[in-house]
Amino acid sequence: xxxxxxxxxxxxxxxxxxxxxxxxxxxxxxxxxWYRQDPGLGLRLIYxxxxxxxxxxxxxxxxxxxxREKKERFSLILxxxxxxxxxxxxxxxxxxxxxxxxxxxxxxxxxxxx
Amino acid sequence: xxxxxxxxxxxxxxxxxxxILNCDYTNSMFDYFLWYKKYPAEGPTFLISISSxxxxxxxxxxxxxxxxxxxxxxxHIVPSQxxxxxxxxxxxxxxxxxxxxxxxxxxxxxxx
Numbered sequence: 001x002x003x004x005x006x007x008x009x010x011x012x013x014x015x016x017x018x019x020x021x022x023x024x025x026x027x028x029x030x031x032x033x034w035y036r037q038d039p040g041l042g043l044r045l046i047y048x049x050x051x052x053x054x055x056x057x058x059x060x061x062x063x064x065x066x067x068r069e070k071k072e073r074f075s076l077i078l079x080x081x082x083x084x085x086x087x088x089x090x091x092x093x094x095x096x097x098x099x100x101x102x103x104x105x106x107x108x109x110x111x112x113x114x
Numbered sequence: 115x116x117x118x119x120x121x122x123x124x125x126x127x128x129x130x131x132x133x134i135l136n137c138d139y140t141n142s143m144f145d146y147f148l149w150y151k152k153y154p155a156e157g158p159t160f161l162i163s164i165s166s167x168x169x170x171x172x173x174x175x176x177x178x179x180x181x182x183x184x185x186x187x188x189x190h191i192v193p194s195q196x197x198x199x200x201x202x203x204x205x206x207x208x209x210x211x212x213x214x215x216x217x218x219x220x221x222x223x224x225x226x
Contacts (some may be wrong), residue, residue: 004157028214030213032204033212033214035216040218041218042120042125042203042216042217042218042219043158043203043216043219044214045214045215046214048212048213050212056213058213059215073132076136089155090157090158092157093215094212097210097211097212098209098210099145099146099148099207099208099209099210100148100163100165102148102160102163102207103150103158103160103205103214104145104160105157105158105159107155107156107157108157108194
């Protein structure tokens with residue numbers, strides 16, 4: 001089975017800190033995604049990557065950047081954390097761009113910015 | 115601009131009865147639709163999908179119906195079980211493109 005691993009389950013950071021969220025998948029998937037989940041807003045796409053060093057903005061990219069230096073690893077970076085970035089962050093991967101290709105998710109990182 | 119909407123934030127159903135979760139979309143380019151289930155403290159897991167060339171897809175107790183003209187889909191769970199209690203997300207994508215757009219979710223509670 002596909003495994004998507006997020007490095008931290010809980011993180012507490014201070015406003016203005018630079019924050020790195022790491023995600024690793026073990027199934028040689030082409031695509032990787034970062035979502036955030038907030039009550040009443042569902043899952044919103046921040047960024048995704050379709051190949052090494054390739055990335056595309058999602059629906060809410062402001063305040064975030066990403067890095068994909070190796071196929072199995074996708075990092076989300078908060079350049080200067082703010083309280084409105086307190087959220088559950090979910091990483092996902094998918095094998096290809098085929099229509100019915102499903103996403104495999106990690107367990108999430110609950111980030112609190114104080 | 116919410117392209118995928120789940121207008122019911124929550125739903126309670128008795129064990130053994132049918133659960134119906136609804137989803138509406140606005141983007142006519144979407145041609146694949148997926149449902150995911152999420153338990154607390156876990157990532158979402160894939161449940162069932164349907165392509166726009168079909169109007170129904172079944173997998174055990176789960177059936178998804180698609181009404182393209184109304185841009186509406188629904189997930190039916192029959193019979194509902196307490197273990198089905200979770201948040202259900204509807205998602206949509208355009209074939210050949212990686213991006214997946216999710217709805218706001220419906221929290222289902224199945225009462226024993």
